[in-house]
Amino acid sequence: MPGVDALIFDLDGTLVDSYEAIHESLSTAMRAKGMTPLDPPAVRRMVGRGLELLVRDAMGPENTEEGVRLYRAHYDRICLAKSKLLPGVRETLQWLTRRACRWPCARTSWPSSRSASWTTWRWPSASASCSGPRTSRSQSPIPRCST
DSSP states (O other): OTTOOEEEEESBTTTEEOHHHHHHHHHHHHHHTTOOOOOHHHHHHHTTSOHHHHHHHHHOGGGHHHHHHHHHHHHHHHTTTTOEEOTTHHHHHHHIIIIIOSEEEEEEOOSTHHHHHHHHTTOOTTOEEEEOTTTOSOOOSSOOEEO
16 A cells, blocks of 8 residues: 555444443443443444434433433443454554554544553554544544554
8 A cells, every 4th residue: 555654443343342331331321310221232233323322312312411421431431341352453453554554543532541442452553543522622524643
């Protein structure tokens, strides 16, 4: 891939399986509001359109703001422990780093966990994390990458 300096990957669902963390965090938010949590397959079907829509669909529009706050408070504590790299990710990023791309980059909205995830999952040393909407002041569609 001549001339390619950076590739940006979404983290959740592309590089990392975080369904267990998502389910647990949504369940925690629902229980806090006196609701019965949904089963994992139901939550899995709801994922993919953003946190606010996930919480709204699971908890109702009137509980969205508080549900997102409760979800994030729990998720931020457990996301690394309850998420795992998808098969082949580490090897693919290593290959990209060695042969094709100077900076493979994972886009994440995980707040303080960006640098911790690099250590936990042993990303290639040349990889970079990218800030998403919760980790950057910029709302640009192109995230700011940092090594």
